[in-house]
Amino acid sequence: MENEKDISSPLSCPALLEANAEKCVRCGQCMSVCPVFAQTGLESDSARGKMALVRHYRQAPGPEQAQRLEHALSRCLLCGACENACAAKAPTLASIVAHRAKGLEMLGPKTLLNLQVEALTSSGQGAKALRRTARFAQQLLEKSPEKSQGLFLRFPASWFTRRRVVPRLNERPFLESGAVKKMQAAGPGAVGYFAGCGANHLFGRSAEAFLAIAEKCHLKIFAPEEQVCCGMAAFACGDVEAARKSAAANIMLFADKGLCALVTTCATCGSFIKSWPGLFPEGHPLAKKAQRLADIHLDAADFLLNSPILSEITSGLKGFDPPIRIWHHTPCHQRFSKAATDGPRRLLAFIPGLIIVNSPEEVSCCGHGGSFNIKHYDISQRICADYAGRILKSSASILTAGCTGCMTGLLEGLAGEDGRPAMEVRHPLEVVMQALQ
Numbered sequence: 001m002e003n004e005k006d007i008s009s010p011l012s013c014p015a016l017l018e019a020n021a022e023k024c025v026r027c028g029q030c031m032s033v034c035p036v037f038a039q040t041g042l043e044s045d046s047a048r049g050k051m052a053l054v055r056h057y058r059q060a061p062g063p064e065q066a067q068r069l070e071h072a073l074s075r076c077l078l079c080g081a082c083e084n085a086c087a088a089k090a091p092t093l094a095s096i097v098a099h100r101a102k103g104l105e106m107l108g109p110k111t112l113l114n115l116q117v118e119a120l121t122s123s124g125q126g127a128k129a130l131r132r133t134a135r136f137a138q139q140l141l142e143k144s145p146e147k148s149q150g151l152f153l154r155f156p157a158s159w160f161t162r163r164r165v166v167p168r169l170n171e172r173p174f175l176e177s178g179a180v181k182k183m184q185a186a187g188p189g190a191v192g193y194f195a196g197c198g199a200n201h202l203f204g205r206s207a208e209a210f211l212a213i214a215e216k217c218h219l220k221i222f223a224p225e226e227q228v229c230c231g232m233a234a235f236a237c238g239d240v241e242a243a244r245k246s247a248a249a250n251i252m253l254f255a256d257k258g259l260c261a262l263v264t265t266c267a268t269c270g271s272f273i274k275s276w277p278g279l280f281p282e283g284h285p286l287a288k289k290a291q292r293l294a295d296i297h298l299d300a301a302d303f304l305l306n307s308p309i310l311s312e313i314t315s316g317l318k319g320f321d322p323p324i325r326i327w328h329h330t331p332c333h334q335r336f337s338k339a340a341t342d343g344p345r346r347l348l349a350f351i352p353g354l355i356i357v358n359s360p361e362e363v364s365c366c367g368h369g370g371s372f373n374i375k376h377y378d379i380s381q382r383i384c385a386d387y388a389g390r391i392l393k394s395s396a397s398i399l400t401a402g403c404t405g406c407m408t409g410l411l412e413g414l415a416g417e418d419g420r421p422a423m424e425v426r427h428p429l430e431v432v433m434q435a436l437q
């Protein structure tokens with residue numbers, strides 16, 4: 001972080017040392033691409049406004065100012081559109097996260113949100129018990145309209161929206177379901193599979209689809225049950241130490257196993273695995289291992305497209321008759337991050353009888369943004385509603401998205417007033433798997 005060289009600090013990670021709000025030349029280019037600014041019109045919601053507030057804070061720091069800055073910086077999805085559009089290459093995301101981390105350090109103790117993130121993403125026994133309780137509570141407190149992929153609150157409280165739709169929790173966490181037990185083939189040429197919290201707890205079928213395709217093609221898969229959250233959720237909240245701990249636990253599991261690739265089915269996890277090296281200062285024992293894993297990381301679609309088994313997959317595709325029409329959503333983490341790719345769209349294009357009705361340019365941010373959806377639900381919903389409105393006007397009957405965060409957001413955005421889905425929300429690999437059957 002600017003002028004801070006204390007490498008014992010959690011803020012010492014190289015990714016945050018890049019933060020420099022002075023690099024913003026105030027051109028305003030980022031304002032035309034920011035989904036939050038598009039809804040609110042507030043300068044402080046744009047990257048330019050946030051960089052100005054950071055500079056101001058650095059000139060006149062203090063607890064009150066830190067509180068104000070923390071609130072302004074929380075109004076960001078970390079979608080990366082601003083950084084992508086910035087000709088001056090201002091490190092807006094690093095500046096935002098660095099000051100969220102600084103705020104956490106100054107304003108501690110951890111907020112309820114930080115503790116929620118820890119509880120949801122940790123692998124400790126306490127967190128597991130909490131998640132079991134959540135599953136039980138979901139059965140008790142939520143209902144599912146017929147044919148709905150989502151769940152509604154049975155008794156919506158006045159402070160909570162009636163339209164709140166959440167995905168159903170997996171009956172058992174995917175990683176404890178036994179599906180990965182037979183997938184433990186570490187060794188030269190094996191493929192590492194990182195499931196991520198979204199697949200582990202909510203969209204297990206995205207992970208199942210990848211493992212089913214892998215099994216069909218006789219791939220050696222290494223998917224250790226002990227894997228934990230990639231660390232993105234904690235990092236986005238500014239809890240750099242927790243993010244580092246999660247990343248370190250995963251790196252120890254996957255490094256030095258002779259893997260030819262480390263595959264993800266969630267764009268957010270993929271983008272954070274690419275960022276793992278930025279968490280460890282030079283000379284740290286895990287720095288090189290993190291870099292190696294980032295180098296071999298691939299989204300599952302890219303892995304399949306680049307692998308010798310592609311012809312085996314494409315020749316086995318029976319496709320759809322009658323044809324199906326899908327809207328393919330490319331997550332922000334596959335548009336603007338180090339893990340940017342159009343692999344899922346290219347893979348879907350191989351399927352006979354599958355028509356992608358939208359162009360890449362018609363894709364927008366879904367507005368979910370993880371903790372942003374919890375902290376700023378109203379803005380999150382407005383962003384999603386605009387986009388969902390356009391999707392619903394198209395001729396698509398299925399939406400595909402390769403990110404469990406986007407799948408969660410769009411499941412809600414695409415639900416009607418009665419909670420019934422106007423279209424199905426699926427992972428691209430689920431559709432590929434269906435076309436293979």
Ligand code: SF4
Nearest residue numbers: 024025027028030086
């Ligand atoms: S595009 Fe970059 S330089 Fe221009 S205002 Fe935004 S952050 Fe600043």
Ligand code: SF4
Nearest residue numbers: 034076077079080082
């Ligand atoms: S990361 Fe996205 S939401 Fe945040 S300021 Fe940049 S464009 Fe806006």
